[in-house]
Each structure stands twice: as structure tokens, then as C-alpha cells.
Amino acid sequence: MAAPLITLNDGNSVPAVGLGVWQTPPEDTERAVAAALAAGYRHVDTAAAYGNEEQTGRAIRESGLDRSEVFLVTKLWNSEQGYDATLAAFDASVGRLDVDYLDLYLIHWPVPEKNLYVDTFKAFAKLREDGRIRSIGVSNFEPEHLRTVVDETGIVPAVNQIELHPLLPQHELREVHAQLGIATEAWSPLGQGSLLTHPAVTAVAESHGKTAAQALIRWHIQLGNIVIPKSVNPQRIASNFDVFDFELTEQDMASISALEDGTRMGPDPRTFNFTG
Numbered sequence: 001m002a003a004p005l006i007t008l009n010d011g012n013s014v015p016a017v018g019l020g021v022w023q024t025p026p027e028d029t030e031r032a033v034a035a036a037l038a039a040g041y042r043h044v045d046t047a048a049a050y051g052n053e054e055q056t057g058r059a060i061r062e063s064g065l066d067r068s069e070v071f072l073v074t075k076l077w078n079s080e081q082g083y084d085a086t087l088a089a090f091d092a093s094v095g096r097l098d099v100d101y102l103d104l105y106l107i108h109w110p111v112p113e114k115n116l117y118v119d120t121f122k123a124f125a126k127l128r129e130d131g132r133i134r135s136i137g138v139s140n141f142e143p144e145h146l147r148t149v150v151d152e153t154g155i156v157p158a159v160n161q162i163e164l165h166p167l168l169p170q171h172e173l174r175e176v177h178a179q180l181g182i183a184t185e186a187w188s189p190l191g192q193g194s195l196l197t198h199p200a201v202t203a204v205a206e207s208h209g210k211t212a213a214q215a216l217i218r219w220h221i222q223l224g225n226i227v228i229p230k231s232v233n234p235q236r237i238a239s240n241f242d243v244f245d246f247e248l249t250e251q252d253m254a255s256i257s258a259l260e261d262g263t264r265m266g267p268d269p270r271t272f273n274f275t276g
């Protein structure tokens, strides 16, 4: 079964479930992406910083699918922010991926102290005008960064990809996204695996005859999130995509949402400035 599509504010659409390859070693990436495409995924999310763009691109090419059938996302790393540096980093990424265009390009982190994310987004807009990118977005942006981009460029990012899972449901950002017309995309949707043994999650999963990962992915889909679970294991990759034949009840949604405790697994986007 195909993943439902989410329509972005620029009219393009993205499959709601994709394969994330953060923390997938380069030597495992081609096999993981190939397994995902064979299982029906048509959306793959990588980044320059993950060191596996080349392997991601190769798996897509060798799948036999037409390039237009796969929604391909990569991200601009912190050290490459700024107008000219962004144009060069884009060329390097599409070179490693060996593709003519990206479906979505994201600014990986705002790095507010550098104050370059607006110039970076202006370069994204230029690349979109030139037909090199279909949709342009951001990642790990807080409300003030989103508003600055919109105010200074007049363009609303199509997507903000953020850490989001039941422990950190990001109410405020989801509200801001709804107001501005930005799609919410969840990274670490399974809490980096930590939520898979939580009794509240396993109870919901068992009541549907599904796995904990499937229950969590459903929780995201039913909230309207784009979701990119990571796995290197072909069986888990396939089962994470087998989520379109059941629905969580309101009670199921509430019992998973009750896990909220504010835990953030990744860095704080307001201060994260790593450029290595």
C-alpha cells in the first residue's frame, strides 16, 4: 500500500512516511534504502552531514524506479551557511547523490549565532527558481527563526523537520506551523528506539496486533506529521511501512500522548552551533 500524501504550501506533495538514514553507517545505507524502496517507500531523507548521500543516491538509481517516483530530501550543513556557500554545498550534495534536482532541501540547523540562515534561505529560493529544488524548507527551527525567515524573504518554508516524539510533542511549534502553513516533519519519531518498550506503547500496539514501532508511526500519521523512522534492518524497515491498514482510537492517541515529559534527545536548536 502506498503512503498517504501530504500537500505542502507550494502545491507539491510528500509521502507521509519516509526512510530516515541519520545514524545509518555509509556501508549499510545502500542496503537499507534498497529495502525501503522494495517495501514501497517513496521518500528518503538524508543530509550532507550523515556522510551517506552517495550510497543513498546509488540505491535509488539501482532500484529501477524513475527518479520522479522517489521524494528525495537532503540538508545543508551548518558550516556551509551563507548565500554563496549554500550554492556550492547544493552542487556538492547533488553531485554526491548524482541527481539533477532535489525534491526538498532543508537548512539542517538555524545556528542563530551565525545569523546566516536568512541568506541561506535566499539561496534556496534561487535554486528553486532555477528548477534545481522542488520544495525548500528548514529543520530544527524555533518559532522566532521561522518568523524571521518569513518576514525577511516573504517565503514560508514548506517543511520544518524537528525532533518530535511522544515525550516531546512540540505543541507550540505545531501550532506555529499550522498558523503559517508549514508541514511538520518528525525526526527521531520512535524516540531513537527508546519508546518501543514503553508499556503504554506496547499495550496500544498489542490491542491492534501491531508492533510498538507501528503504533508510534500511526500516532505521528494521525497527528498529521510527516515521519521518517530510521532502521538498518530490512524486516523492520518493511514493518515500519505496514501502517496503513489500521487506526488508533482517540483513547490510544491519548494514552501515547500522556508520555509527554519534555525530554529532548538531541541538542537545543537555539544554541547548537557545531560545524564539524
Ligand code: A2P
Pocket (backbone or CB within 6 Å): 020, 187, 188, 189, 190, 191, 192, 193, 194, 196, 211, 213, 214, 228, 229, 230, 231, 232, 233, 236, 237, 239, 240
Ligand atoms: P535498527 O536500525 O537496528 O532497526 P528513530 O527513528 O526514532 O531515531 O529510531 C531509530 C531506532 O529505532 C534505531 O535504533 C532502530 O534500530 C530502531 N528501530 C527502528 N524500527 C524498529 C522496529 N520496527 N523495531 C525495533 N526497533 C526499531
